[in-house]
Structures are given as C-alpha cells and as structure tokens.
Amino acid sequence: MSDIVVGVGASHSTLMNTHWDKVVHTGRAERFRDALGEARDAVAAAEPDIAIIIGSNHFRGFWLDMIPPFTLGVGEVLGAGEAKTPKGPQRTDQEFARSLAQQLIEAGTEVAISARLQIDHGQTHAIQYLLSGLEIPVVPLVINVFAAPLPRLDRCVQLGRNIADAVRAIGGDRKVAVLASGGLSHQLPWPADWRDPHGDDEEFLVEAWLNGRGDWERYDQRRREIITAARPVLFPEFDERFLxxxxxxxxxxxxxxxxxxxxxxxGNGGQELRTWLTMAAALDFAPGRNLAYSPMPEWLTGMGVGVIEPAGVS
Structure with missing residues (x-):
C-alpha cells in the first residue's frame, strides 16, 4: 500500500525569477525564499518516491478551446519554460499516474487525463524550488482556477480526500508527497469574466487564451507587459488568517x-487556493506549520509557505 508522507503549500510567481532586482522589501523576499528551502528539506526528509503537484495553468498548457476542471498528467510532461522556470520533459512515473487516474475515477472524481501535458509556472515553480536537487518523478494535477465557471471549492476538498484514498489503493508501497502551488492573495489584471472583456488589454488576453495552443509564445511578451504594469492588490489579513x-x-x-x-x-488570484485545499484534504486537514508569509507587492502576490506532516512523520 502506498501512502502520503508530506504535504506542502507554496505560492508561486515568475516575477520572483525575473524581478529580484526590483525588490524593495528584500528581507521579506529572502524570508520567503528561505522558507521554500525549508519546505524542500521537509520533502527530502520524508523520502518520497513520487510527488503529486497540484497547481494551476496560466494559459500556456490549456486554452479556452478546452479547459477541464481537473486534469491529471498521465504521460509525457513538458515544462513551458517561461520566465526562467524549468523547460522541456520532466521526470514522470506514468504507471503510478495512470493508476491514480483510474482510482480517482473509481472514487467518483472524473478527472480528465493528458498523455502529453504542458505545464507552466503554476507547476514548474514547485519543481524548481520544492524539488530542487531531488530526483523525484512528478504527477501534475491541474485545477482550472482562471476560466469561469470554476470547480466548486467543496469539490476540490472531495478531490483531495479521493487522492488520499486512491494513493492507499495503489500497490507498490510508494511514499508520496503532495505539493500545492499557488496563491496566496493577489489580483491579476485579467478580465473579470473572459466572456465579457473590456478594453484593448482584456480583449488581447482573451484572444491569447483562445488561440494560444501551439503558439503561446507569440502572445507572451505583451502578456508579461500587462502583468508587470499592474497595480499590486494584496489582502494580508486574509493571508495570515488562512495560514x-x-x-x-x-x-x-x-x-x-x-x-x-x-x-x-x-482577489482573483486567490482562486488558486483550491490547490492548497486539495492538498490539505489529502492530508486529512492535519495541523501544519506556517514557514513564512511575505506580502510582496513587487511580485503582485502574498507569498506563503506551509508544511503538513501526517502523524508519525517528523
């Protein structure tokens, strides 16, 4: 019987990779970076054989032509490589991933599957920092958090519980880490509803989201210009309460x-907290440890890191 041995929730931001020289709150930034290292060490100490990475996708692997609520990568996994994040083929365990998909279906969560899944920083940020130096295969689970209608939060909780049951039902005595990437509070300069864009920038973004399949890089420069020009909107009181x-x-x-x-x-970026809820549910909502919280307006995001270790795991 396989089992989950550690859970981690961590914020992501490509601006952490590309805009460090713009940071005013250097101490806050270093505290967050150090917490990622501490979480990485907690993962290493648990000695997992595989990592399920629950994250979002920022219209570099999914587009408006098709976005399922939940998608599991069961074959080839490719990093998009934007903003100095990992690019190209990632280490996988396809046998485990396909068994996990089957077990989730049996448990009542109808996940979509992808035999060639492109992931972006919604997943690769976790690979880059939480699995740094660890030769651990990954199974990406992508939750739609940006293209309304979004999956209900209680369905994400049930997904997490079903992940725990599915992992236990898989043979091979594997130890599994569950990593959640996303949040905390932030407001992206995206349309409130992709079905009703306002102004040139929003119309451009919807066009990119609809037509980006196989051609996302053509839209990426202006996308990043829109993001980096945005006014930071954070909700620190919410973030601290959540942690x-x-x-x-x-x-x-x-x-x-x-x-x-x-x-x-x-904020609309707070919809990514579905990934944390799914991870925490897979760990049966055991009490965790808040390793850091750093409100980072330079990265447009409240950046947090937390670890959950099941009973008996130190």
Whole structure:
C-alpha cells in the first residue's frame, strides 16, 4: 500500500525569477525564499518516491478551446519554460499516474487525463524550488482556477480526500508527497469574466487564451507587459488568517466558500487556493506549520509557505 508522507503549500510567481532586482522589501523576499528551502528539506526528509503537484495553468498548457476542471498528467510532461522556470520533459512515473487516474475515477472524481501535458509556472515553480536537487518523478494535477465557471471549492476538498484514498489503493508501497502551488492573495489584471472583456488589454488576453495552443509564445511578451504594469492588490489579513487556519488544521471550512466569496477576500488570484485545499484534504486537514508569509507587492502576490506532516512523520 502506498501512502502520503508530506504535504506542502507554496505560492508561486515568475516575477520572483525575473524581478529580484526590483525588490524593495528584500528581507521579506529572502524570508520567503528561505522558507521554500525549508519546505524542500521537509520533502527530502520524508523520502518520497513520487510527488503529486497540484497547481494551476496560466494559459500556456490549456486554452479556452478546452479547459477541464481537473486534469491529471498521465504521460509525457513538458515544462513551458517561461520566465526562467524549468523547460522541456520532466521526470514522470506514468504507471503510478495512470493508476491514480483510474482510482480517482473509481472514487467518483472524473478527472480528465493528458498523455502529453504542458505545464507552466503554476507547476514548474514547485519543481524548481520544492524539488530542487531531488530526483523525484512528478504527477501534475491541474485545477482550472482562471476560466469561469470554476470547480466548486467543496469539490476540490472531495478531490483531495479521493487522492488520499486512491494513493492507499495503489500497490507498490510508494511514499508520496503532495505539493500545492499557488496563491496566496493577489489580483491579476485579467478580465473579470473572459466572456465579457473590456478594453484593448482584456480583449488581447482573451484572444491569447483562445488561440494560444501551439503558439503561446507569440502572445507572451505583451502578456508579461500587462502583468508587470499592474497595480499590486494584496489582502494580508486574509493571508495570515488562512495560514493560521492551516496551522490549526481548520482549512476545511474554506470548502464552504463560493468563488465569489474567495475573490472578494483574496482577489482573483486567490482562486488558486483550491490547490492548497486539495492538498490539505489529502492530508486529512492535519495541523501544519506556517514557514513564512511575505506580502510582496513587487511580485503582485502574498507569498506563503506551509508544511503538513501526517502523524508519525517528523
């Protein structure tokens, strides 16, 4: 029987890779970076055989021509490589991934599958920092958090619980890490609803999201110009409360929120917290450790790192 041995939640931002020289709050930035290293060490100490990475995709692997609520990479996994993140083929365990997909279907979560999945910094940021120097194969699980209608948060909680059951049902006695990438609070300069863009920038973004398959790099420079020109909007009080609830093992209550509730409290980028809820549910909402919280307006994001270790795992 396989089992989950550690869970990690960590914010991501490509601006961390490309805009370090723009940082004013250097101490906050270093605290977050150091916490990523501490989380990486917690993963290494648990000695997992495989890592399930739950993250989002910022329209570099999925486009508006088709975006399932949940997609599991069961074959080739390719990093998009934007903004100095890992590029090209990633180490995988296709046998485990396909068994996981089958078990999730049996448990009642109808995940889509991809035999050639392109992931972006919504997943590769975790590979770059949380798995640095570790030769661990990955199984990416992509949650749609940007193209409405979004999966309900309680469905993400159920997905996490089903991941735990599915892992236990898979033979081979593997140890599994579950890594969540995304959040915390932030507001992206994207259309409030892709179906109703306003202004040239929003119309450009919707065009890129619809037509980017096989050609996403053509749109990327202007996309990044729109992002880097955005006014930072963070919600530190929400972020600190969320991380305090992680420490108390009380993240399950966020499963009752609607998408509208979450956006009001944490911005449209806060929808990525579905990844943390899914991870925490897979760890049965055990109390965790808040390793760092750094509100980083230079990266447009409240940056946090937390670790959950099941009972018996030090």
């Amino acid at each position: 305090a609830d992680l420490e108390k093992g009380e993240l399950a209550r966020y499963g009752t929120f609607t998408s509208e509730d979450l956006e009001k409290l944490a």
